[in-house]
Amino acid sequence: MSSDTIPFDEASAEALLMRFLAVDGVTGHEAAIAAEVSASLVEVGVPPSMIKYDDAHKRIPLPTETGNLIATMPGTRPGPRLLFSTHLDTVPLCAGAKPKREGDRIINEAAGAALGGDNRTGCAVLVAMVETLLKHNLPHPPITLLFTVREESGLHGARELDPDDLGGAAMGFNVDAQVPANLVIGAVGQVNWQAEIHGKASHAGVAPEKGISSTLVASIALAEAHKNGWFGKINRAEGKGTSNPGIFEGKPGASAGDATNVVTDYVHLVGEARSFDENFAVQIAAAYEAAFETGRLAVADLDGNHAKVKFTAKPSYPPFQLPEDSPAVDRAKRAAETLGLSAMTLHSNGGLDANWLVRHGVPAVTIGAGQHEIHTVNEFVDLPQYFDGCRLAIAIATLDD
Template sequence: MGSISMDSRQAIDRVVRLMAIPGKSCEETQILAAISQDLQHAGVPAAAMSFDTAHRRSPAGGATGNLIVKLPGTVRGPRRLLMAHVDTVPICVGSRPRQQGRKIRSADPRTGLGGDNRAGVAVVLTAALEVLQRGLPHPPLTLFFPVQEEIGLYGARFVSANKLGKPALCFNWDGGEPYMICLGATGDYGVDIRIAGIPAHAGVHPEQGVSAIAIASRAINELVENGWHGLIVKGKNRGASNVGIIAGGDATNVVTPLVELKAEIRSHDPLFRKKIVAAYQKAFENAARAIKTDNGRTGRVEFQADLKYESFRISPNEPVAQAAEAAISAAGLTPETCISNGGLDANWMNAHGFPTVTLGCGQHAIHTADEWLDVDAFLAACQVGVKIASGE
């Protein structure tokens, strides 16, 4: 690992303290206050920090918007943005981080650790504080702490982009290893399906009804049989889909009149993703037409597909990718690139026109009570962060 003068003990203490602060999605006020306080103690003026109104545009609401911090450069160069989402999943509320050797876990076995993504927050903070406190030369910097990543990337989606200072190179810390550079991620549609059947007494006159459950079952079976559910491979095209939620029915003696389903559809290829959406709609409409009452009446389907986030792919030759690779190499690591099949805040950052790569910081078993943080990987990520922030 490349040598760099960095206070490792302070970095570890910082991530432990941050992981203990509750802040599930929509309830991030306390963690953002702690971040602001750390920056103010390092001499960042309150005027350099602002909150946007992303929570007012988010369908989830929420207590606060994103925190954005803009720092003037001491040397000329394109503005760099360092970011990490601040919210955690609910299982992490009540985390009691404890270091055991080179790992950090929650001392409460019922909770997750919160390394996703307080480790990322600690990397961004450590990078900024090291640069400021040691007086390292650095280009103009933006620190971006988005909310509501875990429930739909809403902070990054609804950010007030004009507040970010037009950064040219953007670096997002989230899950993974510190030597990984994520250059792309899939796109995702959220699908809501409402099936209206026709109620009837299931024992006396079942032929007078149309079961919404039967329509749903027939449609899902068609999707599975034709290869449109689960892993989807059609020639060179790949994607994935899943019906994840089904709700309906109140009694066994009533032909079910209403079923509501939620599904997701993913692919790196926007056109193929739309083909999957079309296959879903066709399957449910076919099923609704196929099941009839004794006098030919049918149920109906309401189908809604909304883009949750668009896919992106950055060339390894892009300046942001080259800068990440240089920083990782300077920290003594061997950089590797990858493409994610999940969504990242980087999806929306790239959609807003800000070239963004995602780097890791050593979290493992995220979103579970077994979550742990690799201390050495976290410290390596902090080293990479300092290199990026200082523009080395």
């Protein structure tokens, strides 16, 4: 089926996008947008009995209004069940967005806010795809639709998903990128780490030698990580990856230290390690732990006492890599070709719901739908790319096996 033969209604797809962009749903507060998407699915012909919410929010360690939204559709022809996924939430900067069409773009006319194309484009693509399939009776295999929560704050909805709720999907197609036919077939994994340093306060002008500076311990540790090649972009014989200590603070909501005349007694650092090799990401975090031990031993008070350091590391999401010839990648490539699009496979240095979908046993390719300048006040949606994203989803769903 070529782009000329797909009976796709651009005006209806644009209306869906504008409808979803106008609904707030920052991460953790997805109830309103989930209800809007659910209502739109019913409007285009999905029976309410085929739509449900799971209980993933009960397992997410952050307050979350609702579970993942899941819809299952029977096939009109034989074939493996296909999963189409996207996420419901936006970053907090998108609160109060007011979408407006300007030429071939959807922009935000609300000052100081992002638009939310990430990922209202994905929500609209999935509903537009279903509308097209049902309205025109296009043959398709069984389909599961997945709209996840809390993607933007840690991929939590996809992580806490029960794979059995996907109905035995054989392959997945996640809508969460920019250019439709730039197929993301692999992504890094991430380990998050924290270091709490308990030093000892003293008067910095009268008796600094009686104190143990947590700031100095942390500074030596970071310098040690940098010296040994574990800071920033990492390219070692053992592997490749990145790291970043992103937060350097005191007690929650406070600075590291209270005054210039007091030796800092407490510092809290939060960082990350990323790699396409799951074990190497763990190794990066372990190198930071060793660096903090070096920093701890390098600083002592007048009596030879050292700081106490509590270091913890926890995997955030696993990496994945789909073979170029895997069925999911092949299907996406062939679907793009039917539309005259040039498919290209890419790897992401950021996490996606696909990271967890693959871990749950569903090989998932991420496709795009025109989202640009995401997470910024300059965000916009490129409508021609969005329409191509809709057509690509339809082509994937209707492609002969």
